Amino acid sequence: MWTPGDHVDDSTQSSLVSGYHPDQPIEFSHKLHAGDRKMECEYCHNGARRSPVAGIPSLNTCMGCHKFVNTDADAIKKLNEHYKKNEPFPWTLVHKLPEYVRFPHKVHVLAKDHQGQALLKCQTCHGPVEKMTTVEQWAPLQMGWCIDCHSQTKEPATPFKKATTLAPITCNTCHY
Secondary structure, eight states: OOOTTOOOOHHHHHTTSTTOOOOOSSOOOHIIIIIISOOOHHHHOGGGGTSSOOOOOOHHHHHHHHTTSSTTSHHHHHHHHHHHTTOOOOOOOSSOOOTTBOOOHHHHHHOBOTTSOBSOOHHHHHOOGGGOSSOOOOSOOOHHHHHHHHTSEEEOOBTTBOOEESSOOSHHHHBO
C-alpha cells in the first residue's frame, strides 16, 4: 500500500500526463472501429460496466470479427497467431493510475442524473477516442482534475435541500 513519500514508478507517472502515447505491438485504429464503424466503447471494453477496470479486450473479442474481416492484414495475422496459441496479446496500457488510486469504471459508466440520463461518456475522461488513430492520454487524470469533476453540481439547491455534487469528495472515495 502506498503512503506519502513512497516512490511512484516512472511508467505510472508518465501515463498520468496528457499526451502520453506509447508504442503498440500493432497498429490499432480507434478511429476506424469507434468512429467509422460506430462500435460502442463497451463492446470491446465490456468490463467497464461491470467491474472496476474497463480492461484491454480479450483476443476472443477481436477474433469474433477478425476471423472473417480483414483476415489477410499483417496485424490481424499477428493477433491470430496469439489467439491460436491462447496467449494474451502484449498491448501497452495507456491509462494506468497508481496502485493507491481506486477508480471503479462501473460506477462512472452507470452514473445517472436525476432524470435517469447518463452523466458521463467514455469521452469525458478519455477524450474523442473515436477520432484517434491511436489512443493517447487525453486528460491529466490527476487528483485535482478528478476533484473538479466530482465537485460539479448534480442537482441545484432548493429552499429545502442543499445542492448535491456529482460524487463525494473524501479521501476514501478514491484511495484505499
